[in-house]
Amino acid sequence: MENRHPGIKRIDFLGVPIDILPEDEIEDVFRTFAEDGRQHQIVLINFFDLMRARRSKEFKKTLKHSSLVIPTAVSIWRGIKFLGKQPSYRYRPFDFVIRILGLMEKYQKTFYLIGGKQNALQTVFNNMRISFPGLNIVGRYTGFYSSKMEENILLAIKKASPTFLLAGDGLKGGDKWIYSRFESFNPGIYLYCSECFSIFSGKKKKGSKKSWESGSEVVSEVLKNPLKLFRGFIRLYYFLLLLIYRILGR
Numbered sequence: 531m532e533n534r535h536p537g538i539k540r541i542d543f544l545g546v547p548i549d550i551l552p553e554d555e556i557e558d559v560f561r562t563f564a565e566d567g568r569q570h571q572i573v574l575i576n577f578f579d580l581m582r583a584r585r586s587k588e589f590k591k592t593l594k595h596s597s598l599v600i601p602t603a604v605s606i607w608r609g610i611k612f613l614g615k616q617p618s619y620r621y622r623p624f625d626f627v628i629r630i631l632g633l634m635e636k637y638q639k640t641f642y643l644i645g646g647k648q649n650a651l652q653t654v655f656n657n658m659r660i661s662f663p664g665l666n667i668v669g670r671y672t673g674f675y676s677s678k679m680e681e682n683i684l685l686a687i688k689k690a691s692p693t694f695l696l697a698g699d700g701l702k703g704g705d706k707w708i709y710s711r712f713e714s715f716n717p718g719i720y721l722y723c724s725e726c727f728s729i730f731s732g733k734k735k736k737g738s739k740k741s742w743e744s745g746s747e748v749v750s751e752v753l754k755n756p757l758k759l760f761r762g763f764i765r766l767y768y769f770l771l772l773l774i775y776r777i778l779g780r
Contacts (some may be wrong), residue, residue: 533568533597535559540599541615544771546583546590548575548610549598556609562721563597564693569712570597573705574623577603581764592709600626600676601718604745605765609772613780622742627696627726630719631658634694635665642690643670644683645698645724650731654698657730668692673700684714691716698727 534540538559539550551559563570573596575583580603583590593599600621601607607620634641643654651672658667669690671683687695695718701707708720728734 533566533570534599535562538598539616541610543606543610543613543615544580544584544775546575546580547593547596547599548601548606548618550616551598551600551621552619556629557633559598560630560719561637564634564637564639565656567717569715569717570719571708571712572596572598572600572719573640574600574621574721574723575606576601577605577768578761578764580606581768588708592706595709596705600723602626604743605768607770611621612772612777622739623723623725624729624736627721627723629719630694631662631665635662638664638666640666640668640690641694642687642692642695643666643764644687644695644699645673646731647700647701648672649731650699650727653732654727654730655747673698684711688714688716692718694719695721696720696726699724741755 534549537555541550542548571592573579573593575593576617580601583593601618602620602623603612603646606621609616610616610618631641633639641658643651643658645651645676646654652668655670658665669686669692671686674682695708695715697704697708697720701722703710704724705722708722712720725734729736
């Protein structure tokens, strides 16, 4: 079931759903999601998520039924602009999650953490306590758990009934982990962000806003891992797709 905000427009970009979320609408949208008694999955989609959605029916289904699909990559933003569609907004994952957490604290909502190994999760929990002292954290559990533990974990989440659940490392399938278990959850906001867990736990640096805005963080990733250079073929395919869609007027 689609539980989308009526004021947010969704566009089709290369066959993948993308939502247009203006910055001045964020507070209203998330307060509505927090209080309307429905389930809401939020997906932060990067370039490789976009390309994966084109070939994975299961992942595309996850996006279609999500309340918000938010682009984070400059290549997606530029691609939408190139095709002459309605201008989109892209958000930096960590900053976007911080914004949501601030709103949950402001409106006295509850929060649940799941993901990461024990030490990392404890660090994330401690940092949350410091950064958002008014946030009511109603539970936490590690990722990388055994399958026999899942029933109890899902039951614990259901009993805690958090307004906002943030999921991270160690959950098989990432965003699909949330979507495939929706029947086990109560109404609330559910978001997977492995990058956020890594930054909150101190395993990864946030990086400069300037490099994110320009998209140059891709260069630093290649320098750290030269094997990622081969992903350039995927980007070349993406540019060809954009040309074809523009020529066809799609």
